[in-house]
Amino acid sequence: MPELPTLEVERELWAVTPLVIGMDEVGRGALAGPVSVGALALRPDCGEWPEHLRDSKTMTEPRRVATAPLVRSWGVSAVGHATNDEIDALGIQVALGLAGRRALVGLHEAGVDVPAAAILLDGIHDWLAPALRRPVRTVLRAKADRDCASVSGAALVAKVERDSRMIEWDGVHPGYGWTSNKGYGSATHLAAIAELGPSVLHRRSWLH
Numbered sequence: 001m002p003e004l005p006t007l008e009v010e011r012e013l014w015a016v017t018p019l020v021i022g023m024d025e026v027g028r029g030a031l032a033g034p035v036s037v038g039a040l041a042l043r044p045d046c047g048e049w050p051e052h053l054r055d056s057k058t059m060t061e062p063r064r065v066a067t068a069p070l071v072r073s074w075g076v077s078a079v080g081h082a083t084n085d086e087i088d089a090l091g092i093q094v095a096l097g098l099a100g101r102r103a104l105v106g107l108h109e110a111g112v113d114v115p116a117a118a119i120l121l122d123g124i125h126d127w128l129a130p131a132l133r134r135p136v137r138t139v140l141r142a143k144a145d146r147d148c149a150s151v152s153g154a155a156l157v158a159k160v161e162r163d164s165r166m167i168e169w170d171g172v173h174p175g176y177g178w179t180s181n182k183g184y185g186s187a188t189h190l191a192a193i194a195e196l197g198p199s200v201l202h203r204r205s206w207l208h
Contacts, residue, residue: 004054005149007042009120009141014044017137019117021107022150023128025096026056026159031193032176032183032202033166034081035095038158039103041076041112042150049149050074056145056156061163068160071153078106079161088205097131104132120144122151173199 010020020042027035050070052063059067071077080102082095090098108114118137121128122144129138144151163182170178176192176199183189183201198204 003146005049005147005152007049007149009139009144009148010042010150011044013118013120013139017116017118019043019113020150021104021112021114021117021119022144022148022152022154023100023103023119024122024145024151024155024158025099025127026155027162027183028092028096029185030183030203031185031189031206032084032178032199033169034083034162035087035092035099036079036081036158036162037096037099037103038079038154038156038161039077039100039107040071040074040150040154040157041107041117042074046075049153053149053152053156054146055152056159059156064156064160064163068157071157075150075153076107076110076112077154077157078103078110079158080104080106081162084201084203087203093127094131096127097129100128101131104136120148120151122148122155169201173201 013020022040025037050067052067056064080099082099087095104114120139124140124142126138145155166178166182175196177188181189
């Protein structure tokens with residue numbers, strides 16, 4: 001059984017801040033499509049997390065799709081994207097920051113007081129701070145997508161939204177198998193690139 005997330009870290013942060021925003025990225029290693037960042041804002045009175053929430057990488061696609069609306073109703077969520085062209089032009093680290101900033105703008109537009117929050121960011125490298133015009137309190141935590149429910153939820157909504165885009169684009173640019181590989185470098189995807197050449201959604205700087 002995969003490990004289940006908790007709100008232990010969030011409770012520590014709620015002791016000193018009224019709001020925690022969990023954030024995580026999806027699509028960083030894909031060959032096509034955007035890199036996407038999910039953000040999920042939770043207050044201390046948010047209650048229990050959705051029953052099936054866990055590290056999205058351990059969930060089946062139908063379970064992710066079914067759980068995402070529950071996550072969205074549990075807190076306030078937003079997803080930001082940086083395009084494959086932006087990744088090619090700016091590099092993945094800058095593109096991650098752009099996507100993260102867009103996710104926070106989405107929260108702001110939904111009424112979230114972002115400057116008052118503590119941001120719980122998955123990983124050990126702060127790719128978000130360089131993209132922000134003013135600093136925010138950021139807590140880095142390895143495996144937060146597994147251990148922290150706010151980050152698990154953020155990753156889940158981002159993955160479901162990005163996956164839905166890749167499935168939609170598979171109908172526009174057929175042959176690459178994006179419905180199944182979501183733009184990642186599977187054997188069939190690599191074979192299709194060799195046969196068909198890259199599409200307008202491929203990260204061309206990654207294909208050399």
